[in-house]
Amino acid sequence: MAELDTSGGGGKGKKTRSKKMSTKVDLTAMVDLAFLLITFFMLTTTLSKPQAMDMFMPDKSEPEAELTVAASRTMTVLLASDNKIVWYMGIAGSTPPTVDNYGKSGIRASFLENNKKAIAFTGNPKKGLMVIIKPTDKSNYKNFVDILDEVKIAGVPSYGIVNDVLPAEINLLKDQGVYK
C-alpha cells in the first residue's frame, strides 16, 4: 500500500503482543473505480446525443415569393456523381462551369472567393453571394450534408435548396463526365 511506516522503528526487546487488526479498509481503489464509472456515464450520456443541422426548404405554397437577385451574385451548385461538384455563376450556359471537390481547398475556397466578388459588386457587405444548391439524382445524402456544412463554414449569407434540376444542367454535367 502507498503508506509510509510511521511507527518510528524500535520496539526492540518488547513483549510480543498479539497485534490488533485495524478496522480501516483502504478505499482508494474503490474510489478510483467509482470515478472511472462516473466519467464513463457522464461522457456516454452527453456525447452520445447526435447533432442536428437545421435546414429550410423554400415554401412551395408561395410561388409568387420569388426573389430577384442579380445574376452576378447567384452561384448555382450542382451535386454530381463521384463526390464532385459543378458550379457556375449566373444563368446556365452564360458562364463556363467549374468542376470542384468537397473540402477546404475545393468548394469552400470557391464560396469565399465568389462571396468576396459579390460583395465587391454590390458594395454592400450584407448583399453577398446567393447560393442555389441543386442535388441531382446521382448524388448521395453525404454530399448533401457536406455542401450544407460548407455553406455554413464559408459563411455564405443566403442559400436555397432547389430539388428540380433543369435538363440543360444535366447536359452540362454530362459534358463534364460527372453524371454517371
Add this chain to the structure above:
Amino acid sequence: MPKVKIKRKSTSTDMTAMCDVAFLLLTFFILTATARQPEALAVDTPSSTVKTKVPDADISMLTIGQGKVFFGVVGQDVRAKTLQKMGEQYKISFTPEETKRFALIESFGVPIANLKQYIALDNADRMKLVQPGIPTDSIDNQLNAWILQARYATKELHGNELRFTLKGDSKEEYPTIKKIIAVLQEQKINKFSLITSLEGDN
C-alpha cells in the same frame, strides 16, 4: 531536557466520504442515463461541424437507409395517441395491450396492415425481422398519414408543434431523400433538421 520527537503524520487519508460522494454521483448518472435501444435500421450518419444537439421532446425521427424509411416519434404518450389516431383512419382497432407495447417501440418500418403482427413479436424477434419500410408511394402514402397523426397527437397532448429530423445513411441516393422531403413539404413542413455526427473543423 528530553528530546522532542516530531511525530510523523500518516499519509493515508480517509477515503470514506469521497467514496460516498463518488457512488452517489455514479448512482445518479446510471439512473438518469437512458438505455440506448438497438436501432431498427442501422444507418451511418454523415458528419458535419454543427454542434447543436437534438432536442429531447416533441420530435420525430425519420430514418432513411437502403431505400427504406422508418418512422419514430419521441414520447410514449405521443406514440400511443398516434397509434390510436392511425387506427381510426385505417379502421384497425388496437387493444390497450397493443397500444402499450407499441408505445415502447422507438422506430419501426412496417406497413400498417402488418403492424399488429409486428407489435405481437417480442424484442428479439423484432430485431431479426427485416422490415420493409413504411410505404410512401402516391397510392398509399402511409408515411404522410403517420406524420400528420403524430403532429395532431403532439399538438393535443403537449400543445407544441412536432419537429422533424431526418437521419439518413451517408451512402443513400439522393432521390430517396428527395421523396421524403417532398412528403414533408406536402404538409408545409419546410423546416427540419438533419442528424449528423460530429466532425472537427478543417
